[in-house]
Amino acid sequence: MTGFIVQARTGSTRLPNKILSPFYKKECILDIMLSQLCTHFPNVPLVLATSTSSADASLEEFTERYKGIEFFRGSENDVLERSMKAAQAFGIDNIIRVCSDNPFLQTQFVQDLIDADADADYISYQVDNLPTIRTHYGLFAERVSLSALEKAYAQKPTAFYREHVTNFIYGHPELFSLHWLEIGNQLKGLEDLRLTIDDPQDFETAQKIYSDLYKGDKQILLSDLKPYLAERPDELRKMNENKLKYSK
Numbered sequence: 467m468t469g470f471i472v473q474a475r476t477g478s479t480r481l482p483n484k485i486l487s488p489f490y491k492k493e494c495i496l497d498i499m500l501s502q503l504c505t506h507f508p509n510v511p512l513v514l515a516t517s518t519s520s521a522d523a524s525l526e527e528f529t530e531r532y533k534g535i536e537f538f539r540g541s542e543n544d545v546l547e548r549s550m551k552a553a554q555a556f557g558i559d560n561i562i563r564v565c566s567d568n569p570f571l572q573t574q575f576v577q578d579l580i581d582a583d584a585d586a587d588y589i590s591y592q593v594d595n596l597p598t599i600r601t602h603y604g605l606f607a608e609r610v611s612l613s614a615l616e617k618a619y620a621q622k623p624t625a626f627y628r629e630h631v632t633n634f635i636y637g638h639p640e641l642f643s644l645h646w647l648e649i650g651n652q653l654k655g656l657e658d659l660r661l662t663i664d665d666p667q668d669f670e671t672a673q674k675i676y677s678d679l680y681k682g683d684k685q686i687l688l689s690d691l692k693p694y695l696a697e698r699p700d701e702l703r704k705m706n707e708n709k710l711k712y713s714k
Contacts, residue, residue, distance in 0.1 A: 468580060469511035469558035470503055471549055473631075474566035475542070476521050480665040485566050486528065487669070490676050495663070496525075498569045498676075500532050502685065506573040510562070510580070515552040517542035544628045550615040559612050563631065568604040569676060570661045570686060578647055579609040586645035587614035588635050593649060597636050602709045603653070604661035604672075605688070608632060614642055652688055656695065660705035664712055671704055 474496065476483045485496040493501075503512055513536040514529050516522040522539070529535045536556055540548030553561050562579055564571065575591065582589050589609040591598045598606035610632050618627070618634045621641075627634035635642045653659070663669050679686045679694060695702055 467511065467557055468560040468562065469513065469553075469556065470507070470562045470564055471552050471558065472499065472503070472512065472514045472564045472566050473545065473549065474514055474516050474522075474525055475519070476524065477517075477519060477542075478664075481663070481669060484663055484669060486524065489569065489669075489673055490680060495569045496528065496566055499564070499566055499571065500529075500535065502571060502573060503564070503576075504532060504535070505683075506685075507576070507580075511556060511558065512536065513538055513552050513556050513558070514566075515540060515548055517548070543625070546615065546619055546623070546628045546631045546634075549631050550612065550619055553612045553615065561610050561612060561615070562607050563610060564607045565599075565662075567663045568606075568661070569663075569672060570604055570691075571607065572605045572688065573685060574687075575605060576607050579607060582609065582645065582647060584645040585643070587611050587617075587642040588632060589645045589647065590636070591649045592646040593653065597632075598649075599632065602660040602662050602705075602712070603656075604663070610635060617641070655692060656688070658702045658706040658709060659691070659695070660709045665708070667704065668708055671701060675701070 474485060478484055486494045489495050515538045516525045518539045519542050526537050529537050538552040538555055540551050579589055591606055593601055599608050614635050623634045636644055661672055663672055679690050
């Protein structure tokens, strides 16, 4: 079974509680993320996987407002184990792994992951020879098989790999099968785009763009971002500053 595992926690060194802070009108980032996934993929199971930290208890209460969303709590630092056990608990063999702080997630890219007809351990887009999970775009998810997570976990990887979940998998092509989807020229002119949210400047920049572009229930697309940012080089400059600051 294919299903979403949304990785979420309230703790953040640079910006605590960022996913639950007011972002657009009365909605927080997690509201936007869950609403998009539930609206565009109503038949795909969704699990919100968070930590056992007491600080994350509020996330369980939060998800209760969304019908059909499952909830899982696991290790705070061993996110590989948390993701693996969440998938095992709910019978998800093919995991669409989503970060909870990406309000500009492009659902077409997510659909491409679901539709990808490839028998591979790991499927994602690649930009400049980097898996998109390691970029600053904040537009993408990734697909990984439960068997690949189990195999990675059995290798007893270091804490770095346990925190970053799939890094061990795509970093060891001799052990795992990888499949890369084509992004084409869709990001041309947006090389400095940074819509992942790590600190207050990221939050404020993303919040302003979202507020300016969001129209009712219409998703903000790349085709909306390109002309908007072309007229606002200062926004791209600020994004590039943080992209360099937080180089992955």
